[in-house]
Amino acid sequence: xxxxxxxTAQSVTLPASxxxxxxxxxxxxxxVPVAGxxxxxxxxxxxxxxxxxxxxxxxxxxxxGWHYQDGHALLGTGLTHARMGRPDFAALIPALAASSRxxxxxxxRNAGTLGGNIATAxxxxxxxxxxxxxxxxxxxxxxxxxxREIPVSHxxxxxDMLAPAELIGFxxxxxxxxxxxYLKATGRTGPGRATASVAVVLxxxxxxxxxxxxxxxxMPLRPLEAERWIASLIDWDADRGLAPEALAAFGEYxxxxxxxxxxxxxxxxxxxxxxxxxxxxxxxxxxxxxxALGRALP
Numbered sequence: 001x002x003x004x005x006x007x008t009a010q011s012v013t014l015p016a017s018x019x020x021x022x023x024x025x026x027x028x029x030x031x032v033p034v035a036g037x038x039x040x041x042x043x044x045x046x047x048x049x050x051x052x053x054x055x056x057x058x059x060x061x062x063x064x065g066w067h068y069q070d071g072h073a074l075l076g077t078g079l080t081h082a083r084m085g086r087p088d089f090a091a092l093i094p095a096l097a098a099s100s101r102x103x104x105x106x107x108x109r110n111a112g113t114l115g116g117n118i119a120t121a122x123x124x125x126x127x128x129x130x131x132x133x134x135x136x137x138x139x140x141x142x143x144x145x146x147x148r149e150i151p152v153s154h155x156x157x158x159x160d161m162l163a164p165a166e167l168i169g170f171x172x173x174x175x176x177x178x179x180x181x182y183l184k185a186t187g188r189t190g191p192g193r194a195t196a197s198v199a200v201v202l203x204x205x206x207x208x209x210x211x212x213x214x215x216x217x218x219m220p221l222r223p224l225e226a227e228r229w230i231a232s233l234i235d236w237d238a239d240r241g242l243a244p245e246a247l248a249a250f251g252e253y254x255x256x257x258x259x260x261x262x263x264x265x266x267x268x269x270x271x272x273x274x275x276x277x278x279x280x281x282x283x284x285x286x287x288x289x290x291x292a293l294g295r296a297l298p
Contacts, residue, residue, distance in 0.1 A: 077115025095180035129214030223257035251290030
């Protein structure tokens with residue numbers, strides 16, 4: 001961690017366990033936890049943040065791996081994008097691996113972590129629509145060894161916030177053993193911030209399709225009606241294929257649900273047309289959703 005900003009932090013603590021990190025935050029409430037620091041240090045360098053102290057999470061080995069629990073993968077929040085992009089991880093959670101490989105240039109993927117992506121909760125965070133589509137849960141560590149679980153969507157929507165001295169320790173993700181796809185559009189060639197992103201996950205056991213759209217709103221959006229409609233068209237006992245017209249209709253359904261038309265005017269007249277930039281974004285979402293579902297199905 002380097003910065004040109006003078007007097008950034010008064011102290012740095014490097015705990016060796018998750019509970020030690022929680023204890024450090026309890027003892028120093030004004031301190032900020034830091035793992036990869038890709039977002040935190042950018043804010044410091046811009047003069048937007050002056051933490052009184054830092055609690056480094058880089059030495060906590062339990063956060064840098066994963067293990068299995070009741071048909072789920074329990075992912076440590078210290079996992080880097082580079083680690084999640086490797087083939088062994090991609091065999092478990094393909095869409096999360098794809099989003100990690102798209103998270104930016106190598107220096108960002110090598111430093112940035114899963115937990116940082118969640119805690120920062122930037123709308124363009126690549127892992128967020130994947131976690132929303134997977135309906136992942138967060139394991140929150142608190143003082144005194146306390147643990148609680150919340151849906152990742154609750155944290156991103158502000159329905160359940162972290163209390164003082166709490167840390168996101170793990171992400172609990174179901175292992176569906178079914179196709180998953182993540183696609184994104186950027187404003188330039190090469191790795192970059194998404195202008196729109198889509199994650200599509202098949203859940204054959206529940207005969208469901210889950211979709212989440214990222215980057216176009218403060219949190220990932222789930223077009224639930226579009227999910228239910230397209231799932232009803234799939235022959236789950238056969239080849240699961242769909243006609244191109246159904247794929248296109250799904251894309252349009254998702255885009256219209258996430259970027260709806262303006263409501264009618266109060267006097268009953270026609271609503272104003274969407275601006276060209278918004279129409280372009282809607283077309284982008286429709287294309288991403290259509291292609292993602294097409295790649296997930298045979």
